Amino acid sequence: MKILVPVKRVIDANIRVRVKDDHSGVETANIKMAINPFCEIAVEEALRLKEKGSAEEIIIVSVGPAKCIETIRNGLAMGANRGIHVLCDNSPEPLALAKILKMIVERESVGLVLLGKQSIDDDNNQTGQMLAALLGWPLGSYISSIAVNDKGFEIVREIDSGLERLQLTAPAIMTADLRLNEPRYASLPNIMQAKKKPIEELTPIDLGIDITPRVQTIEVHEPPAREAGIMVSGASELVDKLKNEAKVI
Amino acid sequence: MRVLVIAECEKGLLVPATLNTITAAQQIGSEIDVLIAGHDCSVLVDSLSKVAGLAKVLCCEHPDFENHITENLAVLIQSISGNYSHVMAAATTFGKALIPYAGALCDVQAISDISEVVDADTFVRPIYAGNALATVKSSDSLKMITVRATSFELTITEGGNAKVENVQSTGANENLQFIEQMLSLSERPELTSAKVVISGGRGMKDGENFKMLESLADKMGGAVGASRAAVDAGFVPNDYQVGQTGKVVAPDLYIAVGISGAIQHLAGMKDSKVIVAINTDEDAPIFQVSDYGWNEDLFTAIPDLTNALES
Numbered sequence: 001m002k003i004l005v006p007v008k009r010v011i012d013a014n015i016r017v018r019v020k021d022d023h024s025g026v027e028t029a030n031i032k033m034a035i036n037p038f039c040e041i042a043v044e045e046a047l048r049l050k051e052k053g054s055a056e057e058i059i060i061v062s063v064g065p066a067k068c069i070e071t072i073r074n075g076l077a078m079g080a081n082r083g084i085h086v087l088c089d090n091s092p093e094p095l096a097l098a099k100i101l102k103m104i105v106e107r108e109s110v111g112l113v114l115l116g117k118q119s120i121d122d123d124n125n126q127t128g129q130m131l132a133a134l135l136g137w138p139l140g141s142y143i144s145s146i147a148v149n150d151k152g153f154e155i156v157r158e159i160d161s162g163l164e165r166l167q168l169t170a171p172a173i174m175t176a177d178l179r180l181n182e183p184r185y186a187s188l189p190n191i192m193q194a195k196k197k198p199i200e201e202l203t204p205i206d207l208g209i210d211i212t213p214r215v216q217t218i219e220v221h222e223p224p225a226r227e228a229g230i231m232v233s234g235a236s237e238l239v240d241k242l243k244n245e246a247k248v249i
Numbered sequence: 250m251r252v253l254v255i256a257e258c259e260k261g262l263l264v265p266a267t268l269n270t271i272t273a274a275q276q277i278g279s280e281i282d283v284l285i286a287g288h289d290c291s292v293l294v295d296s297l298s299k300v301a302g303l304a305k306v307l308c309c310e311h312p313d314f315e316n317h318i319t320e321n322l323a324v325l326i327q328s329i330s331g332n333y334s335h336v337m338a339a340a341t342t343f344g345k346a347l348i349p350y351a352g353a354l355c356d357v358q359a360i361s362d363i364s365e366v367v368d369a370d371t372f373v374r375p376i377y378a379g380n381a382l383a384t385v386k387s388s389d390s391l392k393m394i395t396v397r398a399t400s401f402e403l404t405i406t407e408g409g410n411a412k413v414e415n416v417q418s419t420g421a422n423e424n425l426q427f428i429e430q431m432l433s434l435s436e437r438p439e440l441t442s443a444k445v446v447i448s449g450g451r452g453m454k455d456g457e458n459f460k461m462l463e464s465l466a467d468k469m470g471g472a473v474g475a476s477r478a479a480v481d482a483g484f485v486p487n488d489y490q491v492g493q494t495g496k497v498v499a500p501d502l503y504i505a506v507g508i509s510g511a512i513q514h515l516a517g518m519k520d521s522k523v524i525v526a527i528n529t530d531e532d533a534p535i536f537q538v539s540d541y542g543w544n545e546d547l548f549t550a551i552p553d554l555t556n557a558l559e560s
Contacts, residue, residue, distance in 0.1 A: 016512065017377045026381055038494075094349065095358040120493065123376055124361045126349035129319070133353035138425040139319055141346040144487070154428070158487050159342045160441075160496065161259055162432040164316075169424040178477070178494055179487055214358035218371065218384040226519055229540035235553035238525065241541055246523045248502040249445070249469060249558075 001111035001170070002057045003046040005080065006101055007039040008091065009064060009071040010121040023219040033067070035074045038116025041176040043075045044183040045146065046114050050079075054148040057081045059108060063100055064091045069199060076194035077186035083199035088211060092204070096211040098130035103207040105135060110171070112153070117142050117175040128175035138168040142177040250278030250369055253307075255326065255338040255347065256285040256297060257317075260432070263293050265442045266339035266398035268406065271300060273396045274337050275404065276366040280304050284329070284416070286322055288315035294413055300404060303411035311418035316430075317343060320422035323351040328419050330355050330391060334369070340395035340497075341441075352393040359393040360385060364400035378493035378516035398441065399499035399520055433488050437463075438472050440491070445471030446500045448491055448518070451478040452507020452528065452547055459485055461551045462506060468558050474498065476505075476514045492517035507547045510535030527551070 011017055012034040017026045035043075046058045060075035062068040063086040072083035086100055105113060118125035132139035140146075140155040144163070147154045152170035156163050158177045168174075186194070204211045232238045242249045252274040257264040267283075274281045283297055286309040297306045307329070313321050326347075330336055336351065338344030340362040352359035364382070365373035371386045372394065440446060447466045449459055459473065466473045474496070475489040491498055493516040503521035508514060510526070510533055518524070519538055526539035527550045536542040543550055 011377070013513075017380050019381050026377060093358050095353060095356070098353060118494070121377060123378065123493065124349075124359075125345050126352070126359055126361060129346055129349035130353035130359075132320075133323065133350045138422065139346070139350065141319065142342055157342075159430075160488060162430060162486070162488050164430045165428040167426040167428055172424075177487070178481070214387060214389050215360060216386045216388065218386055220376070220381050220383045223375070223379060223382050223519075226524075226538040228537045229542065231536075231542045231544060233543075234545075235550065235557035238541060238543055238554065239557045242502065242523070242525070246502070246540065248523045 001055045004110040004113045008036040008119045010036045036119045040183045042114040044181045047079045076197045077191040092211040094126035099209045102134045132173040140174040144179045250334045251280045252278040252335040253333045254283045268403040269398035269401040270339045270396045271404040272401040286314035298411040301409040306411045309416045313418045313421040316427040319346045324419045326351040327354040335392045337394045344395045357389045357393045364397045440472045443472035445469045445502045447504045448474035450476040450508030456484040476508045509533045
C-alpha cells in the first residue's frame with residue numbers, strides 16, 4: 001500500500017501572530033514557518049504503518065509557494081520516500097486543494113491518505129472531509145488510533161462526547177487528531193539524506209484544476225483585547241468578588 | 250433566503266448547539282427549516298416543531314442515521330440542498346466533519362466556525378486560534394456553514410408551530426461500519442453549555458487530583474475541563490480539552506487552575522464572561538486575560554475555595 005500525506009506550511013505554532021496594519025491578513029514576512037503540527041502527526045503515523053509492514057511507500061505532497069519544498073523535506077527527513085510539490089502562489093482553499101489531491105491520489109493509486117485534521121492558520125478543518133467526498137472513500141475524521149486488518153482499517157475517532165470506533169474498507173481517508181502519536185525528530189543523517197530524495201514538481205494547471213478562490217477575505221482584525229483584572233489574596237475575597245461584583249455565583 | 254439547519258442529537262437528546270445555530274440562521278434568512286435524521290427521533294421532532302420561527306421540521310427516521318455517520322447524512326443533505334440558499338450546522342465534531350463533506354458533494358467551498366453574520370454572503374470567523382478575526386465573503390450560490398455556538402444565543406424553544414415533513418433516506422455507505430461509541434458518562438453539565446467551567450492544566454500533576462476540581466464543580470453546578478497539556482499528559486480524556494483543537498466554551502464563569510494560558514488554550518475560553526486564574530507562577534500569561542487572578546498554589550487554593558463556598 002502507498003500512503004499519501006499532504007502537508008501544509010504554516011506560521012510556527014509558537015509564534016504569536018500579528019494582524020497587518022492594512023488589515024489584509026496576518027504578517028508572514030520574516031516569520032518562522034513550520035510544518036502544520038497535525039500534518040506532522042499524519043506523517044508520523046504513516047511512518048509507523050510502514051515500519052509495521054502495512055505500507056511500502058510514503059509520498060509527501062504540499063500545495064503552495066516554492067518554500068513548501070522545505071515542508072516536504074521535513075517529511076522526507078522524518079522518513080517518507082518521496083515528495084510532490086504542486087506549485088502555486090498561495091495555498092488554495094480546501095475544496096480546490098481536495099480536487100488537486102484527488103488527481104494525485106488517482107495518478108499514484110494510493111491506498112490511504114492521512115491528513116492533519118486542521119491547519120493552525122486558517123483553522124478550516126475541511127480538506128480531509130472534502131477529499132473523502134470527492135473520492136467516495138470512507139472517512140475517519142479526528143482519529144486517535146489506526147489498526148490495519150483484512151478489510152481495511154479499524155479506527156478510533158475523538159468526538160465531542162467521547163470516542164467512536166469504526167471499520168473503514170480500504171482505500172480510505174483519515175484525519176489525524178492530537179493524540180494519534182507524538183512525532184519523532186528527524187536525525188541529522190536523515191536530514192542530509194532527505195536532500196537527495198526526489199521531489200516531483202507540478203502545477204494546478206498540469207492537473208487541470210481551477211484554484212480561483214470562492215471565498216474572499218475582506219479584512220482581518222485583531223479580536224477585542226481582554227484587560228487584565230485584579231489580583232485577589234484569598235478564597236473569601238474571591239468568593240465575595242464573584243458574588244457581589246461579577247455576580248456570577 | 251431559505252436556510253436549512255442540521256439538528257444534532259445524542260443519546261436521544263437535542264444537542265443545545267443546534268439552538269444557537271438556529272439563532273445564527275435567523276440572522277440570515279426568514280424561512281428556516283431544520284433537518285433531523287436519526288433513529289427514534291420522533292420525540293425530538295415534537296420539541297423542535299415548537300421552536301419559535303421555524304417553517305418546517307424535516308424528519309428522516311431511519312436506521313441509516315442511528316449513528317450519525319458523516320457519509321450517510323451528507324448524501325441526504327445533498328439530495329435536498331437544491332431547495333436552500335444556506336445549509337448550517339454547529340461547529341461540533343459532528344458538524345465540522347459533516348458540512349465540508351456535504352460541501353464537496355455540492356461543489357461548495359464551506360465556511361467554518363462563523364462567529365458573526367454580517368449579511369447573507371458575509372461572515373466573521375476566527376483564524377489563527379482566535380488571534381485574528383477574518384471577515385469573509387462567499388461567492389458560492391449555496392453557502393454551507395458551521396457555526397461557533399458560543400457566539401450566538403440559544404433560540405426560543407416555545408411558541409412555534411412548524412410543519413413536520415418526512416424525508417426518505419438516501420441510503421448508507423457500505424464502505425464503513427459503525428462498531429461502538431465509548432461515551433464519557435458524567436452527571437455534570439456538558440462542557441460547552443455549562444454556566445461554570447473549572448479547568449485544570451499541567452499544574453494538576455496527575456489525574457487523581459482532578460477529583461478536587463470535580464468536587465468544586467459539583468458545588469457550583471459546573472463542568473470540568475482541561476488544557477491540552479493536561480490531556481497530553483494523560484490526566485484526563487480528550488473530550489475534556491478546551492482550546493483551539495478541543496472545545497470552545499464561553500461560560501459565565503471560567504476558573505483556570507494550574508493553567509499557564511498558552512495561545513492554544515486561550516482560543517477556547519477567552520470569550521467567557523468572567524475568568525478566574527489560579528496559578529503559582531505570577532508571570533503566567535493566563536493572568537493577562539483573567540478578571541480575577543489568585544497567585545497561589547492550587548493545592549491550597551482549591552480546598553480553600555471549596556470551603557469558602559460552603560460557608
